[in-house]
Amino acid sequence: MLTTMYISHAFETTRLGLKNIYLHKLRSFLTALGIICGVAAVICMLSIGEGASEAELALIRLLGTNNIILTSTKPEETSATEVRSWLLEYGLTRADLQRIRGTIPNVVRVVPLREVAYEAIYGTTQFPATIVGTEPALFNTINLTIASGRPLLPVDQAQASQVCVIGDEVRARLFAYEDPIGRTLIVNAPRSGYVPFKVVGVLSRVETAGTPAKGVSERNLNTDVFIPLSTADHRYGDLKFKVRSGSREMSKCTFSDLYVQVDELENVIPVSQMLQQLLAHGHSKKDYLVKVPLERLKIAEAQKRQRQITLGCIAGISLLVGGIGIMNIMLATVTERTREIGIRRALGAKRRDITFQFLVEALILSSVGGAIGVATGTAGAFLITWWVEWPTIIHAWTILISAGLALAVGIFFGIYPAATAARLDPIEALRHA
Amino acid sequence: MKTASIQSPPPRPPGHQPRKVLARLDRLTKTYGVPGSAVEVPALKGISLTFEEGEYVAICGHSGSGKSTLLNLLGCLDRPTGGRYILGDADVSRLDDDALSDIRSKRLGFVFQSFNLIPQLTVLENMEVPLFYQGVPPRLRREKAISLIERVGLQHRIHHRPMELSGGQQQRVAIARALINDPLLILADEPTGNLDTATGDMILDIFAGLHKEGKTILMVTHEDDVAARCRRVITLRDGQVISDVQND
Structure with missing residues (x-):
């Protein structure tokens, strides 16, 4: 019973958040743009790194990791x-x-x-x-x-x-x-x-x-x-x-x-x-060479990991910038809606209700941004393959990681503005012009 | 208008039936600290008042008299520095923030000078806000809101936004919102302050109607003619009650 109440509460808060975002379409889009770019960058980068490695790894596997190749030179x-x-x-x-x-x-x-x-x-x-x-x-x-x-x-x-x-x-x-x-x-x-x-x-x-x-x-x-x-x-x-x-x-x-x-x-x-x-x-x-595909495989895998980390970090920074964008806008929103916060508090909203409301809005922005980013990033990876002819591979985990990162960024950068909103004194907030 | 001695109960008209006490203030004080200094400004200096069920009270006073502070305390938006405030059967003067929020959503109704409707919500949605924070299911909220909006005569405007309504209409929505949780007290802060006289009179008529139905209304005002329409007038000056009279 209580759970259904919470679910319905969460559902309505989400609906309210969607409404607020819809009322400020351009601003919301610009805010989400940071996350869109970040997620798209993560997916493109990881898919390029993955594709480049895969070409080499596939050949090594073809030659057989159990094999040693002696070549005359x-x-x-x-x-x-x-x-x-x-x-x-x-x-x-x-x-x-x-x-x-x-x-x-x-x-x-x-x-x-x-x-x-x-x-x-x-x-x-x-x-x-x-x-x-x-x-x-x-x-x-x-x-x-x-x-x-x-x-x-x-x-x-x-x-x-x-x-x-x-x-x-x-x-x-x-x-x-x-x-x-x-x-x-x-x-x-x-x-x-x-x-x-x-x-x-x-x-x-x-x-x-x-x-x-x-x-x-x-x-x-x-x-x-x-x-x-x-x-x-x-x-x-x-x-x-x-x-x-x-x-x-x-x-x-x-x-x-x-x-x-x-x-x-x-x-x-x-x-x-x-x-x-x-x-x-x-x-x-x-006048001979001893080639061990297994060693090459290990080196290639290590290189791949290194490349993934490097590319991932670069992309992660753009995601971080997106998150800061969300925080910035959410803080501005909190100031703009101070009076609304005061009204809601006077009418019985607890601090955690206010926190939840603003956190949900940040989460909607970041998850919608993340979803669009996944689509853009996937399209971008295909474009790269088609245009520059770099092999790209998108794994399910690439998408999961980038979408998860977007959500994490939303929570992380949404918490501070939401807490700021909840800390407002209801009397002061009501007096706010 | 007669002046009564401080802290003595107002004189009762003959044949007065003792009614249920809804709220009792017992030597309530409120002191504001000035940030960054040790100076303390007393806003309320020991207020003792009793409000009974069905009263229609005006709280008057010049600016700085402490009437807003008193209303904030009565509205559980703030906590007193000293003294006790008993609302219904509970001492609310020492409750924590969450408990105060609960009291506000279940036992109090607010009507503000500047209406304070949430601009992005429709009329009905605005009215449902106090019930939303009580966790009342959507269908029940909707039914209640629709039945109340008919009472203030705005059933043709239920899906409008506040900005699309006139000031008087907005205040009527706010009154309907204040009624939605069947509050013990309706607290009105200069409800006619932003309205022209004719519209203000209409709002006061609504309050008078509510009073007849037995609702308890506390109204802060600095206009004498508004106060004159209330049954009991409490005047504050410098954080103290200087008069508490019954109008006949």
Whole structure:
């Protein structure tokens, strides 16, 4: 009974507050504008921060947090003799692969990759794809999905078949108007010449919040053509030729990448340290890199948190300014309505009734402002994505936080004017002109 | 007009039936401190008065005589410095702010010189304010307000705002508002002060009508002809009662 009375009282006070706000439309709008801008800023800032991080995080997750990626790099040419040597030999070798498979514990599998050629042709179209020999296990190691057809299978590897699985970009460029499955594309390499490969599968497009998938391994999976490693061995061997502006360059790099999959997440860091040590013994020069997506993930997440805090603080300041605006107007309102306060007190309003009335008005201003701000901020985030092409992501908690902040600001900055109103002496207030 | 001795009950007309005492002031004093100094200004210097049910009292005096202070104390808007004020069956002179607010909303009706209607509320909403703070449900408030507005003859104006009404109409709304909680006392502070004579007379007619119905009315005024229409006239000077007479 008493509760229903309170609810009805609160309801009527709210109605009264709405009426007062409605009577001063322009002033109320200008007051709420501060909160609108503040909330919109919070949402835009957080969504930008979230979107920027998400692109990187998604790629890292795609590469698999359980994986460690070893990549061959061309060593810096230090001595004069090496410059003259006709064959540059570097990178990860079969011996490395054997030792990793044989000695490192907690490793589920090691998948080797070898880049063998850089040009794919279909009909009259050519495209600078990267032709990569690999084992079928790659498709289970990193989170690649097949859009159509099938992945490479152990039987392809066993028979050294001339089949390939192509990335989405390759499909789009070479097979714009037809289904690539079953077609044969030609791979061109300087010494091996034109070799035909039958397309058996197409990968789904690897896309992370607007930016092409370039990240940890600097490998753009969309422009790759995967062939069985055994076929690569037979057709191309380890030697790699590149014809560059008339001069021939020959290099030997057995594996361009090794994808090491670790059984448990907590073993990733120890295994990566073991790999560092193992490779340090076999290589006189630093011609490899050990990349740990998990570490990158942690760094990226830390950066994200930092960015969120920075952006959040900036946006929070504008919300604070909005709150001060509310307090300012509410104080002016209290002065303007001193006489009304006096009348209400004389007619039986308790101090807390007056406090409640003005607090409710501040809360209405801030919550309506907050609601409009959420709408504006969401629209703003879409505009940013559409116009500046920054990826933005709005989470439910972003909206909850910003709306909650608006309410908190309303309460915080509404309490002082409301208390001022309640403290007024009824006699003095009645005498107020 | 006869002058009675201070603090003695006014002489009764013959055949006077003792009626229920509504309010009793017992050596009531009020002293204002001047902020920032030790000087104290006495506004009321020990007032003892008794108000019975159905009385129609004028409180007169020049400005500075303490009549406004007395009205504020009677209206529970302020607390006395000394003495006691018994309203109905309760000593209200030592109650806290919340309890005083409660008394104001349940037992007192106010009519002010400047009407004091809330500008953004309609006539009906203004009348409902005292009931709102009592927690009376909206439908009951509305019924009561409508029945009272008919008595002051403004039923065709119930959804108007105060600014759309004339001064006399506003004061009639204020009187209706003062009646809505069935108060023990109706306190009127110069209710005709802002009105022309004809309108003032009409307002006084309403008060006279209320008096006939048995309402108890205390009216502060400095106009003799207004006071002359009341049944009992109390005159204050320098914070003391200098006369308390019954008009016949």
